[in-house]
Amino acid sequence: xxxxxxxKRIVMLEDLLKNGLLAALEKFxxxxxxxxxxxxxxxxxxxxxxxxxxxxxxGKRLGKKPxxxxxxxxxxxxxxxAVVESVEIAGPGFINFRLAPAYQVELLxxxxxxxxxxxxxxxxxxxxxxxxxxxxxxxxxxxxVSARAGAFxxxxxxxxxxxxxxxxxxxxxxxxxxQIKLLGxxxxxxxxxxxxxxxxxxxxxxxxxxLEIMAQExxxxxxxxxxxxxxxxxxxxxQRVQAPPGNAEDWRKLPEDESVGCFAKFALMKILSWQxxxxxxxxxxxxxxxxxxxxxxxxxxxxxLDKLDKLGALYVExxxxxxxxxxxxxxxxxxxxxxxGAPTYFLADIAYHYHKFQRGFEHxxxxxxxxxxxxxxxxxxxxxxxxxxxxxxEVQILQQVNFVEGGRTVxxxxxxxxxVTMDELIDDVGADVxxxxxxxxxxxxxxxxxxxxxxxxxxxxxxxKVKYAHARICKLIRRAAEAGIEPGQPTAASLCKxxxxxxxxxxxxxxxxxxVIVSAANSREPHRLTGYIFDVAGLFNQFYQRPGSRILGExxxxxxxxxxxCVVTRQVLRVVLELIGVDAPEELEVKV
RNA sequence: GCGCCCGUAGCUCAGGUGGAUAGAGCAGCGGAUUUCUAAUCCGCAGGCCGCAGGUUCAAGUCCUGCCGGGCGUACCA
Numbered sequence: 001x002x003x004x005x006x007x008k009r010i011v012m013l014e015d016l017l018k019n020g021l022l023a024a025l026e027k028f029x030x031x032x033x034x035x036x037x038x039x040x041x042x043x044x045x046x047x048x049x050x051x052x053x054x055x056x057x058x059g060k061r062l063g064k065k066p067x068x069x070x071x072x073x074x075x076x077x078x079x080x081x082a083v084v085e086s087v088e089i090a091g092p093g094f095i096n097f098r099l100a101p102a103y104q105v106e107l108l109x110x111x112x113x114x115x116x117x118x119x120x121x122x123x124x125x126x127x128x129x130x131x132x133x134x135x136x137x138x139x140x141x142x143x144x145v146s147a148r149a150g151a152f153x154x155x156x157x158x159x160x161x162x163x164x165x166x167x168x169x170x171x172x173x174x175x176x177x178x179q180i181k182l183l184g185x186x187x188x189x190x191x192x193x194x195x196x197x198x199x200x201x202x203x204x205x206x207x208x209x210x211l212e213i214m215a216q217e218x219x220x221x222x223x224x225x226x227x228x229x230x231x232x233x234x235x236x237x238x239q240r241v242q243a244p245p246g247n248a249e250d251w252r253k254l255p256e257d258e259s260v261g262c263f264a265k266f267a268l269m270k271i272l273s274w275q276x277x278x279x280x281x282x283x284x285x286x287x288x289x290x291x292x293x294x295x296x297x298x299x300x301x302x303x304x305l306d307k308l309d310k311l312g313a314l315y316v317e318x319x320x321x322x323x324x325x326x327x328x329x330x331x332x333x334x335x336x337x338x339x340x341g342a343p344t345y346f347l348a349d350i351a352y353h354y355h356k357f358q359r360g361f362e363h364x365x366x367x368x369x370x371x372x373x374x375x376x377x378x379x380x381x382x383x384x385x386x387x388x389x390x391x392x393x394e395v396q397i398l399q400q401v402n403f404v405e406g407g408r409t410v411x412x413x414x415x416x417x418x419x420v421t422m423d424e425l426i427d428d429v430g431a432d433v434x435x436x437x438x439x440x441x442x443x444x445x446x447x448x449x450x451x452x453x454x455x456x457x458x459x460x461x462x463x464x465k466v467k468y469a470h471a472r473i474c475k476l477i478r479r480a481a482e483a484g485i486e487p488g489q490p491t492a493a494s495l496c497k498x499x500x501x502x503x504x505x506x507x508x509x510x511x512x513x514x515x516v517i518v519s520a521a522n523s524r525e526p527h528r529l530t531g532y533i534f535d536v537a538g539l540f541n542q543f544y545q546r547p548g549s550r551i552l553g554e555x556x557x558x559x560x561x562x563x564x565x566c567v568v569t570r571q572v573l574r575v576v577l578e579l580i581g582v583d584a585p586e587e588l589e590v591k592v
Numbered sequence: 593g594c595g596c597c598c599g600u601a602g603c604u605c606a607g608g609u610g611g612a613u614a615g616a617g618c619a620g621c622g623g624a625u626u627u628c629u630a631a632u633c634c635g636c637a638g639g640c641c642g643c644a645g646g647u648u649c650a651a652g653u654c655c656u657g658c659c660g661g662g663c664g665u666a667c668c669a
Contacts, residue, residue, distance in 0.1 A: 038609080397596080
């Protein structure tokens with residue numbers, strides 16, 4: 001477990017500059033402990049590669065005009081020319097540093113080196129982090145809201161792995177409680193109706209068309225077919241998914257409670273198989289599918305309750321048992337055992353998260369919908385009460401997705417059975433486009449997803465621009481090979497020969513990759529990745545299209561240098577596309 | 593009522609720990625091009641960054657109060 005410094009090479013550069021500045025400050029009687037030197041990347045490239053506001057911060061204290069002070073500091077600074085090409089004064093008193101091209105090239109080559117920049121950012125020490133996302137109720141097909149969660153969760157898992165954590169994707173299945181009974185009763189009612197019996201459809205039952213279809217199937221399936229369907233769940237995560245004995249006719253004849261249970265079991269089995277397949281289609285890989293029913297059977301729910309009780313975090317009032325959530329910042333206390341003796345969902349959730357902690361995860365990240373944000377405080381409070389470290393559970397709220405079709409918002413309501421399913425989305429726009437578009441917005445902003453636009457597959461779609469840039473580079477390299485030029489691994493000698501501004505603009509963007517990955521991971525904002533490769537693709541296109549100059553030209557050395565730049569660009573695009581789970585094609589068919 | 597999120601160009605949105613002239617895509621207008629696959633590139637136009645105060649050398653960014661929109665506020669899950 002190496003205690004690697006964050007972004008080693010970047011830090012080295014910053015230390016170099018800071019030490020240089022500190023040395024220059026000595027004659028003003030300012031020392032390290034007096035000042036916090038901040039180096040930042042200027043927005044405007046004309047202002048160099050790194051910049052400090054030091055003179056403005058110190059101006060007042062030293063009784064000097066910031067701009068003059070900046071000049072004096074800059075004059076006294078001594079830095080190796082191989083790293084810093086120039087130090088300039090600008091604006092109200094900024095000191096701007098411009099990096100030497102050779103140094104930028106070194107950073108660029110690190111991106112190609114397996115032990116280079118991308119290894120330097122692996123600072124997580126292989127700590128295990130649990131990332132739970134989607135966890136949709138198993139009462140219907142996954143809808144598009146889950147698609148956004150899937151795109152985010154999976155990308156965050158890969159990002160955390162990229163910075164050296166051991167991230168673990170998990171899906172929590174709420175296969176217990178009232179809703180499952182309701183699901184079973186709804187399916188049973190549909191089935192009975194098909195068999196010519198008049199039954200009252202359960203109040204608050206599920207009206208989705210998928211249940212009618214499922215009931216229809218049941219009228220045709222025999223016991224063997226049902227068992228066969230269950231056998232699709234032969235992998236370890238799904239051991240709990242079993243077909244009920246017999247066939248639908250047998251279930252119908254059972255006493256109502258048992259009958260509903262059989263129908264529920266069947267519905268659960270079918271729906272889980274849909275959800276699992278949809279996740280696979282979307283490129284989501286869960287290490288664990290965690291079943292709520294297991295929590296109840298293993299008595300973890302009871303044990304969590306006992307533990308809370310022993311710690312004095314519970315009390316009884318009006319026949320219900322309450323958790324003292326208000327002691328932990330919640331507005332009020334919360335019920336864990338209802339007056340009728342049944343545990344609440346909250347209690348099961350406490351047991352679930354406590355077990356997650358006991359399973360050895362050093363940190364847990366949950367993605368929740370906006371309708372659950374009110375639960376964060378009580379959940380964290382319960383963890384705190386159980387002695388779990390305060391920041392152990394982190395909850396990310398993913399704001400709602402509004403689907404717009406024909407200029408109007410499509411309202412989705414699961415119980416009303418009216419929603420766009422994730423499968424439909426994948427069918428219509430493709431998994432890659434959907435993933436990319438979901439990842440263009442930050443998690444806590446509402447997202448308007450224009451279905452018409454996404455389905456159009458027109459050039460308005462940014463994902464095509466990025467894929468196209470990648471394919472174009474592949475084609476260029478193939479072309480070069482046909483002409484007898486094999487670029488091989490890029491070299492410093494060659495890259496230093498790049499003559500154009502457009503090329504160096506691209507270089508400067510490419511070498512940001514490690515920082516972009518680190519910041520996207522730590523801020524839990526994967527949208528920085530899509531923004532970044534969009535910019536990389538744009539800068540590549542500028543380089544590619546610059547007037548009167550081709551990449552494959554007469555001058556062998558120049559051609560090689562530019563091909564090397566292409567190779568690094570391709571590498572960067574690949575790394576990021578892989579992080580967001582989008583394919584990087586070697587070729588794209590151009591649509592007219 | 594209370595809590596959370598959002599308010600930036602006509603539209604959809606970016607704008608790490610406060611920095612220099614607030615950016616991009618789309619839509620609009622005008623160009624480039626006999627392609628290394630044009631799903632491209634260049635230019636123009638478009639902004640009281642919701643409003644009002646405050647903090648400071650410096651505020652789209654931080655603080656307070658409003659206004660507007662979304663969501664939540666169960667002995668449901």
